Amino acid sequence: MSKQLRKLTIFDSQEQTKRPFEPQEPGKVKMYVCGVTVYDLTHIGHARVFVFFDVVQRFLRHLGYDVNFVRNHTDVDDKILKRAAEQGVDPLELASQFIEELDKDMGALGCQRPTAEPKVSDHIDDIIAMNEKLLAKGFAYEVDGDVYYRVRKFDDYGKLSHRKLEDMEAGRSGRVEETEKKEHPFDFALWKRSKEDEIGWDSPWGKGRPGWHIECSVMSTHYLGDTLDIHGGGRDLIFPHHENEIAQSEAATGTSPFARYWMHVGMVNVAEKNDDGEAIVRKMSKSLGNFWTTRDVLQGYHPEAIRYFMHTTLYRNPITYAMDNLEEATRRVTYLYTALQRADETLAQIGHDAADNPPAGKKLVGGVKELVEGFMDRFDEAMADDFNTPKGLALIGELAKTINETTQSSDDATSVVAWGLYRMRQLLVEAGGVLGILERDPGEALAELRDLRLKAMDLDEAAIDEKVAARDQARADKDWERADALRDELADLGVEIMDSPEGTTWRFK
RNA sequence: GGCGGCGUAGCCAAGUGGUAAGGCAAGGGCCUGCAAAGCCUUGAUUCACCGGUUCGAAUCCGGUCGCCGCCUCCA
Numbered sequence: 001m002s003k004q005l006r007k008l009t010i011f012d013s014q015e016q017t018k019r020p021f022e023p024q025e026p027g028k029v030k031m032y033v034c035g036v037t038v039y040d041l042t043h044i045g046h047a048r049v050f051v052f053f054d055v056v057q058r059f060l061r062h063l064g065y066d067v068n069f070v071r072n073h074t075d076v077d078d079k080i081l082k083r084a085a086e087q088g089v090d091p092l093e094l095a096s097q098f099i100e101e102l103d104k105d106m107g108a109l110g111c112q113r114p115t116a117e118p119k120v121s122d123h124i125d126d127i128i129a130m131n132e133k134l135l136a137k138g139f140a141y142e143v144d145g146d147v148y149y150r151v152r153k154f155d156d157y158g159k160l161s162h163r164k165l166e167d168m169e170a171g172r173s174g175r176v177e178e179t180e181k182k183e184h185p186f187d188f189a190l191w192k193r194s195k196e197d198e199i200g201w202d203s204p205w206g207k208g209r210p211g212w213h214i215e216c217s218v219m220s221t222h223y224l225g226d227t228l229d230i231h232g233g234g235r236d237l238i239f240p241h242h243e244n245e246i247a248q249s250e251a252a253t254g255t256s257p258f259a260r261y262w263m264h265v266g267m268v269n270v271a272e273k274n275d276d277g278e279a280i281v282r283k284m285s286k287s288l289g290n291f292w293t294t295r296d297v298l299q300g301y302h303p304e305a306i307r308y309f310m311h312t313t314l315y316r317n318p319i320t321y322a323m324d325n326l327e328e329a330t331r332r333v334t335y336l337y338t339a340l341q342r343a344d345e346t347l348a349q350i351g352h353d354a355a356d357n358p359p360a361g362k363k364l365v366g367g368v369k370e371l372v373e374g375f376m377d378r379f380d381e382a383m384a385d386d387f388n389t390p391k392g393l394a395l396i397g398e399l400a401k402t403i404n405e406t407t408q409s410s411d412d413a414t415s416v417v418a419w420g421l422y423r424m425r426q427l428l429v430e431a432g433g434v435l436g437i438l439e440r441d442p443g444e445a446l447a448e449l450r451d452l453r454l455k456a457m458d459l460d461e462a463a464i465d466e467k468v469a470a471r472d473q474a475r476a477d478k479d480w481e482r483a484d485a486l487r488d489e490l491a492d493l494g495v496e497i498m499d500s501p502e503g504t505t506w507r508f509k
Numbered sequence: 510g511g512c513g514g515c516g517u518a519g520c521c522a523a524g525u526g527g528u529a530a531g532g533c534a535a536g537g538g539c540c541u542g543c544a545a546a547g548c549c550u551u552g553a554u555u556c557a558c559c560g561g562u563u564c565g566a567a568u569c570c571g572g573u574c575g576c577c578g579c580c581u582c583c584a
Contacts (some may be wrong), residue, residue, distance in 0.1 A: 049584045167511045234584030394531035498546050
């Protein structure tokens, strides 16, 4: 007996509309997401996909679903071979090194691990088996050690990307592989014969390696069965990658659909200038060379600020990577943690440790009552509407604002106020947890945020503290001129001074 | 040429038939030695443009303009 779980709607990019989400087995979700080809560090576009599906996983679990999440590493690929040859290293070594780097970066971003993270090189036998199945069924043909998928044999070819073979202009992108071996220009390689000095595995067609798309068909069905509930990836994978996965999987298993819901994450764009000096936005990509690695971005911005930034836009829409946006996100995360810290301080003042010493009373009044009651229900409802993170953030912001309001007017630190604060704090952390933010101790997070700025601006904390102390002295002497001059100096460094009855604190603007 | 998406206040961004969330910036206020932070408050008669359907449209339909993505490297 499974309990009644909240209904959610998911925008399915095959149907191109939002649909109620109904997994095959009630309460259980089988999700497969395409990872990356590991020949270099990840960039922030990859990170967006990882962070988004991390939120999908977190939210589904939060609702009570049993989530089986598989995300692959493509560790056998032409690009890896090329890079390895350039560096004179073993391709699988190179790939495994970049898997490690990827784990570091995505871990730093707070992404929880999928249930399984299989690699192509561990599934060569399964890939060969699927090739044989496709050959036996006539969906594939072998030419000279290569195996190709016979696109015209699969009637539904194009159903995901909504295009017909005859409508597509082969070569429009300038990348169609010219080969007389193929029966049709859109036939694609399932298995590629290895050249003499290349890595390869023995197969019925000689030494070779898998083509690009087959690995996902093989690994997804291997771990999750013939029909996935959710299949995800970047929007740019719709064609040909996902289209080809459908063709391979449905032909091989004889089961349709291969995936019940297709979810595609929008591209990360970069603001640039074109040759005429006009401002334009373009997709971030390796080949255009206009990418920021996840690692670089993590050098300058807090992981939760990066996540917050990503959550400000719906996952399906493109998002522009820009310093202004990251800085705004940083300010918001700082604001949220500051509110959390204020709640803790106020609770401590009136004798309650927020974590394990909840206040008594459990009464709520006024705006706090209105906000707290049913809050998670509203938050879940927002998120259940195709993972509307901007709406989720707006709700989270209300909690922080009300905490600030309450702490500011908490002269009457009654148990009613205390319980409200306690609840708001709790909800902030709970809702934040779904988005993978507000997972740190407030003091720790604020210190991290400060350290990042100190490092970015090459500033010394002690020097700032010294100036602040000097200004405090000047204020004590009522030497307002000197105090203001010191504050101006600090302001030039981007440091804001905040005086309060408890003393002076500072932070970066 | 084909397929798809987008165009909402100075900026970012939700909202897909019932009369425009949220954030940043800006103005005013409370607080403050002055500030900052925080809080309160003001701001789109209007959703690229034109036409249509409807009691009612940012939301649906048709057309125009502009931008972006994909058409076998792509997350």
